[in-house]
Amino acid sequence: MKGHMKIFSGIMLSAALVLAGCSSGDSSADSDAAYPSKNLEIVAPATPGGGWDTTARAMQNVLDSEGLVESNMNVVNKPGGGGEVGWQYLKGKDGHTISINSSLVIANNLLGQSELTYEDFTPLAVLATEWMTVAVPGDSEIEDGITMLDQLKEDPKSLKIGVGPALGNNDHLSFVRVAEEYGVDVSQLDYMIYESGGDILTALMGGHIDVATLSISESLDQHLDGSINIIATTADEPIPEDENIQSWQDQGIDFTFPHWRGIMGPPDMTEEEIAYWDDTFAEMVETEGWQQVLDNNSWDDYYMNSEETRAFLDEQSVMYEDLMKKAGLTE
Amino acid sequence: MGVDWNSFFEGLTTAMSLQNIIFIILGGLLGTIVGMLPGLGPATAIAVLIPITFGMDSTSALVLLGAIYYGAMYGGSRSSILINTPGDGSAIAATFDGYPMTRKGQAGQALTLATIASLIGGTIAIVGFVFLAQPLANFALRFGPAEYFFLLLFTLSAVVSLAKGNMIKGFVSMALGLLITTIGVDSQSGVYRYTFDIPHLSEGIDFLVVIIGIYAVGEVLYNILLLNDDSQRIKESVGKTWITKEQWKRSFWPMIRQSPVGFLIGILPGAGGSIASMISYSTEQQLSKKSDEFGKGAPEGLAAPESSNNAAAVGAFIPMLTMGIPGSGTTAVILGALIMLGLQPGPMLFQNQPDVVWTFINSLFIGNIALVIMNILLIGVLIKILKTPPKVLYPIILVLAFIGTYTLGYSIVDFAILMIFGVIGLFMKILNIPTAPLILAVIIGHQLEQNFRMASVSYDNVFAMMTASPIAILFAVLTVSSVFLPMILGRLSRVKVNNKG
Secondary structure, eight states: OHHHHHHHHHHHHHHHHHHHHHHHHHHHHHHTSOSOOSOEEEEESSOTTSHHHHHHHHHHHHHHHTTOOOSOEEEEEOOOGGGHHHHHHHHTSOTTEEEEEETHHHHHHHTTSOSOOGGGSEEEEEEEEEEEEEEEETTOSOOSHHHHHHHHHHOTTSSEEEEOSOTTSHHHHHHHHHHHHHTOOGGGOEEEEOSSHHHHHHHHHTTSSSEEEEEHHHHHHHHHHTSEEEEEEOOSSOOTTOTTOOBTTTTTOOOOOEEEEEEEEOSSOOHHHHHHHHHHHHHHTTSHHHHHHHHHTTOEEEEEOHHHHHHHHHHHHHHHHHHHHHHTSOO | OOOOHHHHHHHHHHHTSHHHHHHHHHHHHHHHHHHHSTTOOHHHHHHHHHHHHTTSOHHHHHHHHHHHHHHHHHHHHHHHHHHSOOSSGGGTHHHHHHHHHHHTTOHHHHHHHHHHHHHHHHHHHHHHHHHHHHHHHHHHHTOOHHHHHHHHHHHHHHHHTTSTTOHHHHHHHHHHHHHHTTOEEOTTTOOEESOTTOGGGGGOOOHHHHHIIIIIIHHHHHHHHTTTOGGGSOOSOOOOSSOOHHHHHHHHHHHHHHHHHHHHHHHSTTOOHHHHHHHHHHHHHHHOTTGGGTTTTOHHHHHHHHHHHHHHHHHTHHHHHHHSOOSSHHHHHHHHHHHHTTOOOSTTHHHHOHHHHHHHHHHHHHHHHHHHHHHHHHHHHHTHHHHSOHHHHHHHHHHHHHHHHHHHHSOTHHHHHHHHHHHHHHHHHHTTOOSHHHHHHHHHHHHHHHHHHHHHHHSSSHHHHHTSSHHHHHHHHHHHHHHHHHHHHHHHHHHHHHHHO
16 A cells, blocks of 8 residues: 555655656747747647538648648547537637637537637638539439429428528528528428438439438439439539539529638637647648649648638628528527 | 449459458457447557558558447457446347356357357448449338337337336336436427536537446445455456357357348437447347347347347448448547548449548458457457456456546546436346446437437328338337237237146
8 A cells, every 4th residue: 555655655746757858848938949849739629520520621731741730739629519618618719729610610609509700719721612503313304403392482481492401501601691682481382301411412403302401412322323413503613523503503592611620729819829720720720731632632722811701701700690590590 | 232242252352462461360359359348349449549540542441440340349249248238238238147157157159159150240231342332231221210210119128128027127227217317408499408517418428438337446345345245246257268159159140130120220310329239139039939048148148139230230331331321339530540641432422432441441350350350369369357356357447447438528527427327226226227228228229219209301291200101110010010010919928828737
């Protein structure tokens, strides 16, 4: 027993010394050494294997292998509450922790599901976007977006619409926006909410739903194969894999809608820290490694630096607030 | 789609390359170890190991991830058999008869039997995969909300009916499980139910936490209460390793029958190994002439679900490889990894990259054989667990339970939930309430509810839902009969006995 105590106190002592060493290291770094002065953390507010997680790990991989960041980087998974858990964690951290985000950082708060707003954080960049699509089963009689809207205008309950993973997300809102503008009574629409894009695809291919909103990476392969048919996209440019795919703009509806992914840091980051990430990300998006990541995921480059991102988020917030009101999700 | 034998043999050659064989063995071994630990299922194992595959070529990455997956399927039953603690949902059914076999001093035989059953299930499913992948993928598409609802309802009723003569207790257990699944955000309406402003609860309670709590923690608590009661001790002898002729004879047909069942259920997106093994177990119990031995160490009660869940694991790859749709949580993670590697799993994969697909399928064959050898060699090591003194073993199980729980949600909220379910598990044991209906209800309750809600958008009433398609009718009939048939048969047999007497 005595022997154990000795070992135990020995461990405690060395732990204390190490801790002391760390903290003194930090304080000197704060005053003069360059940022980043210690290990960096990338928060993936999702379980390993999910979309945010793969984004975080791909980014870490590119930053590391291209030698853009010298410090060690760790991806930490903080899943739960549609980003809430991870972002709460980020809020209490210093500038050495950054997190992946998406429109949910705006939407959660507007829907009353979170106290946090995008203004609680330091915007650092928007990196990539995907466009949204509206798709029907391959053998559907509906062949373009306008036919679908006409049918919904006549009888909003005539089509079963698959969305996921929750009402109020970008899939749902982008659909509501178009339908509302066309004069459809959007409060009457029949939705089926599925947990993932894969579930929606299965239901669509099996004919259990009539229409679905999916991101382009979720629907493109099956469209090319003919098992489903994309009747509209929210893109502002043709889809390179199949230029016959019509955007809403092509069909006379002035609407584009990016499903973006970005990066933000904790509140009150210093000028120097923000500048560091502006330089780093500007370089990263030019690398071949990052281009490969974009290609593999069917994402489009959507890079904005910290200043542009701040303005973009303000704009997005106004748009989301408006969309949610129209969808009947908020007062 | 005919089988492209050229690609098949090319795939075989690639799969036999030294590099891929090493990946198969490494992945299988890692998977087996991880699968044995409570809560660390194949999905977690693969997710954590994804960064290793960065920079690997996509074929080898797929081979490695696949090996981890079915390695974990083999490993999952180990802890069920030895310490009554399933590592994953699909290993629950292995506790029903596997653990009683251990208590009878047949641990070695139980482990061997489960391994052989896994091999048979896996092999039959791979043959099915080679010949039937495309038509079966289309079969899976016919499952809409109504079909899913009745399939899930049938699974629940089958498990409740296992508690023979004690259906009330089985029903209570199931109801408790269903109540638990109402926690979290409701997908169809977006309403937060019973989350008490704890963000972590918004996604509901992870069924793995419930499994670890009820089985691992509950079992430890129960045993601590009985620590000085020698009559409860497991027999020191672990028996022979090789199975007897009688055990083989009793298990053979159940394994052959239940493999296709598991395979078909595995193909359905979202169903998977837990449902497959439960359905296989309960149908075998209904079919058996010795059904009163089920739950007391019947070898076929272990073999049937084990072959079924391994077949389901192979089946889950069909929607992923033919349509680009993940058929289970684990395949969803693999799919994500493949996309990162630049492979486009989906409808075009068989056409564009047949070499990848066929190498993978052949690696499944090789992997199954390698795993059988590894697992039989491991038996000697594993049964040492039974000789570990309880004072050492139980704390280790508890530590593993907490680690496993943490990796699920990276949150200490789960620790509180784990302890609550540990205590619930303890009381269920003392009161002799079956735990399987609760666990299964927690696994499928959410899907059951959501599919019912979606089906009510499509159909006007429950009757229309039941008659939506032949599949829906089939499962609706099976549901009703699984609840009432045992009752009626029980009556009849009693009448017979009375007549004789």
